[in-house]
Amino acid sequence: MLEDAVDAIASLPGVGNRSALRLALHLLRQPKENVHHFTDAINHLCDDVRYCRTCMMISDSDTCSICGDHSRDHNTICVVENVRDVMSIENTGQYHGTYHVLGGIISPINGTGPSDLSITELVSRIAALTKDGNEVEVILALSGDVEGETTSFYIYRQISQFGVKVSSLARGLGFGDDLEYADELTLGRSIINRQIFRP
Amino acid sequence: MLEDAVDAIASLPGVGNRSALRLALHLLRQPKENVHHFTDAINHLCDDVRYCRTCMMISDSDTCSICGDHSRDHNTICVVENVRDVMSIENTGQYHGTYHVLGGIISPINGTGPSDLSITELVSRIAALTKDGNEVEVILALSGDVEGETTSFYIYRQISQFGVKVSSLARGLGFGDDLEYADELTLGRSIINRQIFRP
Numbered sequence: 001m002l003e004d005a006v007d008a009i010a011s012l013p014g015v016g017n018r019s020a021l022r023l024a025l026h027l028l029r030q031p032k033e034n035v036h037h038f039t040d041a042i043n044h045l046c047d048d049v050r051y052c053r054t055c056m057m058i059s060d061s062d063t064c065s066i067c068g069d070h071s072r073d074h075n076t077i078c079v080v081e082n083v084r085d086v087m088s089i090e091n092t093g094q095y096h097g098t099y100h101v102l103g104g105i106i107s108p109i110n111g112t113g114p115s116d117l118s119i120t121e122l123v124s125r126i127a128a129l130t131k132d133g134n135e136v137e138v139i140l141a142l143s144g145d146v147e148g149e150t151t152s153f154y155i156y157r158q159i160s161q162f163g164v165k166v167s168s169l170a171r172g173l174g175f176g177d178d179l180e181y182a183d184e185l186t187l188g189r190s191i192i193n194r195q196i197f198r199p
Numbered sequence: 200m201l202e203d204a205v206d207a208i209a210s211l212p213g214v215g216n217r218s219a220l221r222l223a224l225h226l227l228r229q230p231k232e233n234v235h236h237f238t239d240a241i242n243h244l245c246d247d248v249r250y251c252r253t254c255m256m257i258s259d260s261d262t263c264s265i266c267g268d269h270s271r272d273h274n275t276i277c278v279v280e281n282v283r284d285v286m287s288i289e290n291t292g293q294y295h296g297t298y299h300v301l302g303g304i305i306s307p308i309n310g311t312g313p314s315d316l317s318i319t320e321l322v323s324r325i326a327a328l329t330k331d332g333n334e335v336e337v338i339l340a341l342s343g344d345v346e347g348e349t350t351s352f353y354i355y356r357q358i359s360q361f362g363v364k365v366s367s368l369a370r371g372l373g374f375g376d377d378l379e380y381a382d383e384l385t386l387g388r389s390i391i392n393r394q395i396f397r398p
Contacts, residue, residue, distance in 0.1 A: 001243060002248065004243065004244070005240045005243070005244040007240070008237045009237075009241070011237070012222055012226075013221070013222070014221075019213070021286065022212070023212070024241075025281075025283065026211065027245055028244060028245060028248060028257075029244070032246065035245040037207065038208075038210070038241070039239075039357055041203040041207035042204050042207065043201065043235065043238050044200060045200055045203070045223060045226070045227060045384040046227060047231065049200065049201075058200075083224060084224065087220065089383075104386060140370040
């Protein structure tokens, strides 16, 4: 019984057997209601999760709270690798456009190609916006490593046909730094000082 | 929804908001069955946990697997602070007696007195064993800090009336070291080289 719980907790990334035992015994000392609240929250997340049809962000419904917010600039699309990056940029409070979550990054080593990402959806989205005569800006907010640059370049080639403004994050981020570990000030500035993408 | 899960995970000791988000997104990428297995194991542990009537160890039933094992020496009782210590000593493979889990240590600073621990149960257990004419040995396997020494001395005074052999772990452990962080070799040796308790 204890072993089952410890094994289950130790299956989480970065949690070893000793930490898992410590966490299991911690949960055992909590009131049962707290433990049930804990497991219910996780079950609810995994059972009822949906993704925004527009931007692929995690959402309670078919449209996420950002895409459903009319006060935001829907002609500015910030392209990010994953959900964490959306939350990192939202935490800076510096960005008022919308997002597009790729769901990964082009990485031949990990076997992730363009078709594994939501690039087709991004292209359709831009096509629809430009067809309506909107001035669209696409911000490529990917990490500053080789895979990020490759993905940016690939997306740039896919969307340049629409004549949209394409920018990338200001290189306040060191080359090779991972986006999610940047502090909020650096990330906020790199959103403000974003630059025209010149491949 | 995601926030609820992240908050729930971040309520665990030693897990910050970023780690909690990382773990929540990890769970989200797993098959639902795995997540349900994970939450079921935790619920099962917290809902159905029982404690061995003899040694107070976590158990599926009223008698734990160690106290129910007739191949073990029931006249040797290793007194430990908590469940983790039982598992640490079991992992050494060097001990074949039984245990007694105190459920804490005497600590005036933390407000833990002798009556908060299962010392009365230990005394009754030793009384019953000696009444039957058994030669009993009690190993005081508590941490080598002041609180551990105080608790050892308190227990020694409670049980010396029964004329049992009282030993303590060999001081291979550095003074002040926490028992649960000792490596298995050191801990195993300190079980083998246990010494008569001389207060």
